[in-house]
Structure formats: C-alpha cells, structure tokens
Amino acid sequence: MSLLVVGTVAFDSIITPFGKAEKVIGGAATYISWAASFYYRNIKLVSVIGEDWPNSELHLLRSRGVDTEGLQIKKGEKSFFWEGKYHNDMNSRDTLVTDLNVLANFDPILPDSYKQPQFVMLGNLTPDVQMRVLDQLESKPKLIVLDTMNFWMEVALPSLKEVLKRVDVLTINDEEARQLSGEHSLVKAAIAIKKMGPKYIVIKKGEHGALLFYKNSIFFAPALPLQDVVDPTGAGDTFAGGFIGYLAQSGNIQYNNMKRAMIYGSAMASFCVEDFSLSKLQTLTDAEIIERLEEFVKLTKFSIKA
C-alpha cells in the first residue's frame, strides 16, 4: 500500500494584514505530504526542487514516512517561488510574484517503486503534468484525487477535461466550481462536474467549510471557527492531505469513510492556518489532533428529536 503525492515544493513569501513571512517553506505537495503523514506513513513524493532547497527539510519529510526518490533536485537551479498578499478579509489574495524556476520544464518521472500506488493525490499543477503521472502507473489505484485551480481552466481547459475523465475525486474551490461548470448553484455545479468524470466532488469554501458531493448525497464539513487566522496559505492542500492520508490509512473508500475523511482533512486545515508556513504542522502532536476532532463533533452534533 502507498500514497503517491504529486505537486509543487516551493518557497513562499506571504503578506497578510497581520504580519509577513519571507521565503518560507511551501508548495502544494509539501502541505499535502505533511498533513497526510499524521495519518499515513508510506508516501511517495513526486516533485522538483532546486539546489537552494534546505537539506534539513528533506530530512524532516523523510522522517515522516515520505519517500523522496521521485523528488528531482536540479543542480544550479532555483526552486519554484510564489509571493502573495492577502486582503483584509483573509479570504482573497493577490499573487505578487510567480517564479516558475525548476517548475518551468518539470517532467515528472516515477521511480519503479512508485508505479503501483493504491492512493494518488494529484496536487495543483498543469493538467499535462498530472496526466503524465497517471500515464506511468502500472496498476489501477483504489482512488485518484485531483486538485486544480482557475488558472488551468483559463489556459489549459481541454487538457484539464482529459485528466478529469481519469480521476475519482476532484477538489476545487467554490468560485472554481462555478467557473468550470458555468453554474452558480454549487449543487448544480457539482452535478455538471460529475458528468466530466469524477464520482466525488469536494468543493472547498475556505473559512466556510467544504462540501462533498457523491451520487445524490451531500455532506458538509464545517471549518472550525478560530480566534486567530494567521495565514490561510496551504489550507486547501492541507485539507486534501489530511483527507487522502486518512483514506489511505483506513484503505476504505466507502461514502461513510469519505465523510469522516472530510472531517480529518478539515481538522488538519484548521491547524495549518494558525501559523505561517508549516510552523504549526511541524510541531503538532497526535493528542492535539484527537482533541480537535472532538471539537468538530461538538461543533456539529445535534439531534432533531428532543
């Protein structure tokens, strides 16, 4: 059993109304791997970095059960860099800088030991790269999850639609779901997107939680209301990592377990936003996770009968 994770490993500079962080550890695959590693420890990472990436971070990742054989290190090159600034509401942001660097010519190459994963998490990347990964698999995974963003709908819609045909779960935010489907209602958007391939649609609404659509059922996982949100960067990836990490650990993709995975993912995301970069995730204990899962129960538990 293994979980294949594909995505960026990057440096981020982040400005929020309450503080900033310069050239800190980021990237979709980084957040996904860290979050997943709290539930599952056989993770195969596919990504690319430059020579500037700190060795200590690689050691930390490996100590969490993340295999880095598929992580290409490009000599003399720089890692992907993103700089963003959050608006006052912390829900929206502007991208200030995107330096693709090593990502510009990224060709994901799967080591042989990576080619039969049971679970696959395709983090946000160009749909062609996501497709190249699927093309190298030698057996059908139990579950393939894909994350994407509006940018690819604008510049690579045909490729995105091709790769969507091959995935089981799409994770996407509310505005992106509306853009991809042309429907304002998220219920109608999910119905339209399911016709493109994925059986499960996860619509992420940031501080407003996340919805899981499957057949005619809808499940809603709230976001935990927090006293302080320091930095929302990586929350969606951390959610996805917790979600697929929990599924990989249990090996169960029944709807009831998917719902549970939504809560496990939301719990991880609630930690992520409490500090910049991976600061909170890198010091998190299992006891804190268990406590937080209980908070989700308290937040949502009711009975319609007295």
Added chain:
Amino acid sequence: MSLLVVGTVAFDSIITPFGKAEKVIGGAATYISWAASFYYRNIKLVSVIGEDWPNSELHLLRSRGVDTEGLQIKKGEKSFFWEGKYHNDMNSRDTLVTDLNVLANFDPILPDSYKQPQFVMLGNLTPDVQMRVLDQLESKPKLIVLDTMNFWMEVALPSLKEVLKRVDVLTINDEEARQLSGEHSLVKAAIAIKKMGPKYIVIKKGEHGALLFYKNSIFFAPALPLQDVVDPTGAGDTFAGGFIGYLAQSGNIQYNNMKRAMIYGSAMASFCVEDFSLSKLQTLTDAEIIERLEEFVKLTKFSIKA
C-alpha cells in the same frame, strides 16, 4: 405560554438576477410569525400597517395562531415599503426604496393579553421601539431574542447597546457582528458582544449557515445547499422565526435544545429562499419540514471513529 413577535409587516419589491416580484408581502414580523407558526400557535404580533394591507393576509395569519390585537392599522396611511435589488451572487443587495410610511411614527402598544409572554422575538426595528416593547412587559420572559442590523449601529448605537443589556439572544449577520465588535474573527466578535449583554450570540452567514455561541461552546448549523435560490429576502427572519417557534413549543432553553432550534430555524430558512415572498412558506406541509430536517441530519452526520 405565548410568543411575542415584534417587527415590520411590509410590502417588498424584489429584483434578483433571475426574476422580480412587485409589492409582495414581506416584513420581518411577517416572516418570523409564519415560520414560528409551523412549530407554535400562540403568537402575539405587535406591528403597524396601513389601510392598504390585504385583509386576506390578516385572516391567513390569524388562522396560523397569530393574535393580531397588537397589530395597529392606520386609517388613510400606507404600509412600510421596501425595494431591493440583489447582486449576481445573491449574497448582497442594494436598497432602492425605503418608504417608512406608517413606520415613521410607530409606537408599539401592547394589549394587556400580550404583557406576560414566555418568549419574545424583537425583529429588526429601531432599538427605541424594541426597548419600548420590553418596558411594557409585566413579567420576565423565559427568553428574549433580538435581531438588528448595521443601520442601527450607525445611527442609534447607544440605544442599541441599552437594549442589548436586556436580551438573552442576539441574532446578527457576520458583517454586522464584525462592525458591532470591531473584531474580524467571529469567535472574538462573539466574545466581545457577549460582554454587551446577550448570553447567546447567533451569527447568521446566509448561504454559509449560522453559528451559535454560548459560554465556551460553538455550534454550527449549515445552510442546506440548494439547486435554486430564488429570493433570499426574509431568510434571516424566517430562520429566527423557526428558531424561537421551536423553543416556544418545547419550552426548553437548554443549550442542547438551542442547537436543535438552530436546525429547525435553518430548515425553515431553506424553504423561504426557494420562492419569492411567503409563497413557499404559505404552501408548506409538516411532512416537507420533517423530510427537510432529515436532510440536515444527512448533510452533517459523521462519526470520527470507523
């Protein structure tokens, strides 16, 4: 046992991106009373209308267990009129017309039979009118709920703060909670507002659900994801009406029952937005409500253990 409802009874004209309705039945107290009447049938209405109000609507209200002795009818005058236009996202709107008419000099006078209610719902009105109602009560109600809006924070903050000292539950939307407290985090906003008087804070987030804050606990009631939202007008009042109607029926204000009331209120609100004005509420059956409550269970039910 009775439930005292105070608020506007009005005509609305509504424009949405998908349709419009001209001079239809509206008003906070109308929505509150209709929603509450599905759970509880001893409602005492305090409001004011003009001679233009249709008699048939009064008969309908009375047939729902709504006492209209405290509803003043001003000869030769016109009822309150509001016209609004929703933006494309249906979450925000512009007010196009506000004709106060009879509301301009509204002095709420409670008939003797109204003066000992167990439950009080003060719908959105000037804080002075809300206070005038409380001043006429002859016994302490079991629960007083107050709804307000940003306008009163801007033009009547001292009066609003006075009346807040005397209520148990404040219902308010997220932006208003931020404005009233000066806090962006809703958790911090609720803590700050609790210090102003109310023990319970209900923060309404429209299509993103509603939060109940009590002591150190938080409960979240989601909004039901709907295929079609026709008109959001009155959804907050309908929520409040379902909330207090359920509490009045059960006579129980323990936290667990408050949580249940949040779901009963959310269920009513989910019907309200499916058509213009009271169209959906006026044709709703108990069977539909029970079915919808079950949908809320399905939407939120999970277990953190496999």
